[in-house]
Amino acid sequence: MTAPAPGSAPMIEMKGITKTFPGVRALSDVSFDVRAGEVQALVGENGAGKSTLIKILSGVYRADSGAVLLNGEPVHFAHPVESLRAGIAVIYQEFSLLPERTVAQNLFLGREPRTRFGLIDGARMRRETREVLSLFAAAGRIDPDRIVGTLDVATQQVVEIAKAVSTGARVVVMDEPTAALNEAECEELFATVDTLRTRGVAIIYITHRMREIARLADRVTVLKDGEVAARFDEVPEPAEIVRAMVGRDIADFYAAPATAGEIGPPVLTVRGGGNAVLKGIDLEVKAGEIVGLAGIQGAGRVALAMALFGQAPFERGEVTLSGERVDFRSPRAAILGGVGLLPGDRKSEGLVLMQSVRDNGMLTSRAFAPLWASDRRNAHADTTGMDGLLDRMEIRAASYDQDIRALSGGNQQKAIVARWLSMRPKLLIFIEPTRGIDVNAKAGIYHLMRDLAREGAGILMISSDLPEVIGAADRVLVMQEGRIVAAFGRGASEQEIMHAATGGAEVAA
Amino acid sequence: MSLAEDTPPRATGFRFERWAPLILLAGAALIYVAVAIGTGQAQYLTLDNLIAILGRSIALGITAIGQTFVILVASIDLSVASLISATAVLASVVMDGAPAMILPAILAALALGALVGVCNGLMVSALKVNPLIATLGMSLIIQGCLSAFVSNFAGKVPVAFQVFAYGEIGPFPLALIFLALMAALAWAVLRFTRFGSDIYAVGGNEEAARFAGIKTGRVVILTHVICSVCAAIAGLYLASRLRSGAPWIGSDGVYDLESIAVVVIGGTVLAGGRGGIWGTMAGMLIFSLIDSVFNIAGVDSFAKQVLRGIIIVAAVAFYAIRSKRIVA
Numbered sequence: 001m002t003a004p005a006p007g008s009a010p011m012i013e014m015k016g017i018t019k020t021f022p023g024v025r026a027l028s029d030v031s032f033d034v035r036a037g038e039v040q041a042l043v044g045e046n047g048a049g050k051s052t053l054i055k056i057l058s059g060v061y062r063a064d065s066g067a068v069l070l071n072g073e074p075v076h077f078a079h080p081v082e083s084l085r086a087g088i089a090v091i092y093q094e095f096s097l098l099p100e101r102t103v104a105q106n107l108f109l110g111r112e113p114r115t116r117f118g119l120i121d122g123a124r125m126r127r128e129t130r131e132v133l134s135l136f137a138a139a140g141r142i143d144p145d146r147i148v149g150t151l152d153v154a155t156q157q158v159v160e161i162a163k164a165v166s167t168g169a170r171v172v173v174m175d176e177p178t179a180a181l182n183e184a185e186c187e188e189l190f191a192t193v194d195t196l197r198t199r200g201v202a203i204i205y206i207t208h209r210m211r212e213i214a215r216l217a218d219r220v221t222v223l224k225d226g227e228v229a230a231r232f233d234e235v236p237e238p239a240e241i242v243r244a245m246v247g248r249d250i251a252d253f254y255a256a257p258a259t260a261g262e263i264g265p266p267v268l269t270v271r272g273g274g275n276a277v278l279k280g281i282d283l284e285v286k287a288g289e290i291v292g293l294a295g296i297q298g299a300g301r302v303a304l305a306m307a308l309f310g311q312a313p314f315e316r317g318e319v320t321l322s323g324e325r326v327d328f329r330s331p332r333a334a335i336l337g338g339v340g341l342l343p344g345d346r347k348s349e350g351l352v353l354m355q356s357v358r359d360n361g362m363l364t365s366r367a368f369a370p371l372w373a374s375d376r377r378n379a380h381a382d383t384t385g386m387d388g389l390l391d392r393m394e395i396r397a398a399s400y401d402q403d404i405r406a407l408s409g410g411n412q413q414k415a416i417v418a419r420w421l422s423m424r425p426k427l428l429i430f431i432e433p434t435r436g437i438d439v440n441a442k443a444g445i446y447h448l449m450r451d452l453a454r455e456g457a458g459i460l461m462i463s464s465d466l467p468e469v470i471g472a473a474d475r476v477l478v479m480q481e482g483r484i485v486a487a488f489g490r491g492a493s494e495q496e497i498m499h500a501a502t503g504g505a506e507v508a509a
Numbered sequence: 510m511s512l513a514e515d516t517p518p519r520a521t522g523f524r525f526e527r528w529a530p531l532i533l534l535a536g537a538a539l540i541y542v543a544v545a546i547g548t549g550q551a552q553y554l555t556l557d558n559l560i561a562i563l564g565r566s567i568a569l570g571i572t573a574i575g576q577t578f579v580i581l582v583a584s585i586d587l588s589v590a591s592l593i594s595a596t597a598v599l600a601s602v603v604m605d606g607a608p609a610m611i612l613p614a615i616l617a618a619l620a621l622g623a624l625v626g627v628c629n630g631l632m633v634s635a636l637k638v639n640p641l642i643a644t645l646g647m648s649l650i651i652q653g654c655l656s657a658f659v660s661n662f663a664g665k666v667p668v669a670f671q672v673f674a675y676g677e678i679g680p681f682p683l684a685l686i687f688l689a690l691m692a693a694l695a696w697a698v699l700r701f702t703r704f705g706s707d708i709y710a711v712g713g714n715e716e717a718a719r720f721a722g723i724k725t726g727r728v729v730i731l732t733h734v735i736c737s738v739c740a741a742i743a744g745l746y747l748a749s750r751l752r753s754g755a756p757w758i759g760s761d762g763v764y765d766l767e768s769i770a771v772v773v774i775g776g777t778v779l780a781g782g783r784g785g786i787w788g789t790m791a792g793m794l795i796f797s798l799i800d801s802v803f804n805i806a807g808v809d810s811f812a813k814q815v816l817r818g819i820i821i822v823a824a825v826a827f828y829a830i831r832s833k834r835i836v837a
Contacts, residue, residue, distance in 0.1 A: 309720075330724070331719055331720055332722045332723070332724055335721075335722040341720060343716075343717075343720050348714070348716055348717075349714075349716045349717055349720055350717050350720065351714065351717055352709075352710055352713030352714045352717055352718070352782065353714070354713050354782050354783050355709065355710075355713055363710055363717070363718070363721040363723075364721040364722050366706045366707075366710075367703070367706075367710070367718075367721050367722045367723045369703045370703065419721065
């Protein structure tokens with residue numbers, strides 16, 4: 001590590017941090033520092049120790065050895081409240097906002113200004129809220145009296161960050177802040193981060209996305225297996241970061257595209273499909289191909305998936321699956337017809353967190369088993385070949401009897417894929433298949449999708465991650481306001497797709 | 510929280526939740542034995558007395574089996590007490606002392622139970638009414654209708670039907686064997702059938718269950734039918750035991766709240782998706798053992814009520830603290 005330039009001493013310095021959990025050494029001798037007015041990217045695969053490090057910084061955990069220095073002074077936080085008071089704010093993916101209260105009430109939660117009669121001074125609260133929000137690009141849109149739950153995710157995030165700033169945070173930790181954002185919203189977040197940086201806030205930015213590192217970071221620290229694997233004082237090429245994270249080159253991050261011979265007859269054909277959200281959908285997915293579906297949030301991509309899956313069916317038009325006219329009115333009907341879907345929100349829509357890995361893998365096959373089925377829930381042995389499928393997914397778990405909530409996002413996603421393998425679907429719909437999972441697991445999912453396509457399934461992949469849509473799909477369709485507005489072959493650029501997705505408007509800088 | 514994914518996985522071995530009801534049951538049994546010996550009343554430690562203790566909680570046990578099903582899908586049923594009264598009165602009035610009317614009376618009571626269950630299930634799954642409110646409303650409706658027709662014991666149960674409550678096979682009361690068979694059947698349904706695994710999936714995550722192809726609405730309705738039919742059976746049992754039906758026998762036994770308490774003490778999570786019948790049976794045993802302890806020790810009935818309240822809260826806190834330690 002180079003010595004910091006004079007006048008830019010680290011605001012936060014963590015020195016030789018070691019932390020052991022029963023049986024696991026989570027961090028060993030990790031040193032890490034952030035200066036005022038810089039963005040330090042913290043990257044690493046899940047399990048590399050990022051979260052443990054942040055939890056030590058914010059006082060959730062206590063390090064076994066090592067020191068945390070704030071402006072050169074050693075500090076010992078025994079509780080997150082203490083770190084917050086010292087000016088360290090952690091923005092988690094799940095916000096700490098109260099959805100039913102207004103923006104101003106949230107910003108001043110627990111420290112509301114009072115009038116001299118001891119009542120809450122609403123006028124002052126609104127005024128100060130406006131002042132804080134005016135620092136951010138998105139501020140023009142946010143009314144202090146707006147109920148937070150009615151704002152979109154990106155704007156809620158601005159409120160969350162504004163809250164941290166208004167409490168005087170000098171160090172802001174962001175944990176995968178773009179996980180739930182679309183392209184345009186990401187740009188807004190980047191602008192917010194730039195604002196924080198110019199105001200001299202030290203920012204620790206956790207992400208899996210190389211593009212964000214290139215766009216935002218001043219320095220990069222890579223953790224691997226609880227140790228610092230690499231430190232870059234300038235942002236290097238993505239390949240170099242990935243190599244440090246994974247410990248090897250990922251030669252083929254995306255699987256090879258389908259060759260002409262691999263693409264078969266159409267699996268799915270939609271003609272003039274429409275409902276309350278969708279208009280005039282014409283769509284074809286062939287056996288053996290991966291079709292990417294891009295678009296901004298609210299463009300109707302998920303609505304299209306839900307229509308195909310029978311959850312919010314088409315009201316107009318005709319759908320053909322493997323040559324047969326179908327009209328699915330429920331997910332169950334769609335599954336029986338040969339459609340599978342991997343939902344976008346693993347935890348709330350995909351998994352039964354309190355059940356085991358095996359039980360989660362068997363969720364669908366059991367739903368279609370005979371009434372008195374032999375494949376018992378909580379069976380401590382494999383009865384249906386599910387273990388073989390889980391093995392094929394290369395799921396990393398202590399045992400398939402383990403509760404699935406203990407697994408990383410990538411492994412959870414693989415268990416959901418295994419669920420569909422046992423059903424042999426003709427059409428598989430992936431919604432945001434790699435959201436919040438690490439680089440290695442992402443590559444695994446891409447290759448898995450390709451394998452499924454090679455075995456004859458048609459795959460529709462909805463993703464807000466443009467490099468992923470471009471890299472993993474054979475064709476890209478773009479949706480806007482409930483319609484499919486553009487189609488691209490392989491090799492489309494991000495600009496072209498973004499241009500189509502936003503109706504030709506300039507992408508917000 | 511994605512940061513949580515980095516925390517090291519804990520070794521899975523001994524699963525506390527699985528054994529907790531048994532631990533509590535062993536504790537209750539120990540206290541019972543200690544009190545019986547301590548107060549010099551060893552005559553309470555016989556098999557006959559144990560059977561007598563169990564015999565007092567048969568109606569509660571039957572109701573709690575049904576309640577387990579609805580709680581497993583993250584619903585709840587507050588209408589069971591009123592339904593018990595209604596089915597007891599209905600059966601007693603239809604029989605009115607005539608042995609020939611026993612079968613029609615049983616069928617009428619079960620049909621009423623099924624109807625109430627379908628209504629509860631539809632309110633919860635189709636109308637999306639909070640189950641607490643839906644079944645509370647149903648309870649008021651049933652109780653109101655019932656009170657409009659009868660105010661005290663009505664009808665008469667023929668001797669032939671009293672066998673249900675008073676008959677014995679060897680040393681065991683018929684009703685106790687019936688309860689054991691019901692529990693075994695419920696266990697088998699939950700353990701071995703597709704419906705059983707659907708119940709755990711819907712209770713664990715309704716959205717995920719729907720996306721996996723489970724007809725979640727139908728599962729919820731069916732569990733409510735099971736719950737209400739169990740309450741109807743409990744009503745039939747009480748009619749047989751009391752030799753007639755009265756509109757207050759359900760609310761007098763506090764079967765709504767007590768059945769929920771028994772299920773929860775048995776380790777079934779109110780949020781759904783985790784638990785089972787054997788826990789509920791252990792919960793029922795714990796409840797009756799505690800009652801017997803109070804009787805032996807001569808605790809007065811108001812103090813008894815207070816102690817029961819404390820025990821319910823303590824048992825649930827015991828689970829909450831333990832499972833927090835496991836998850837945290």
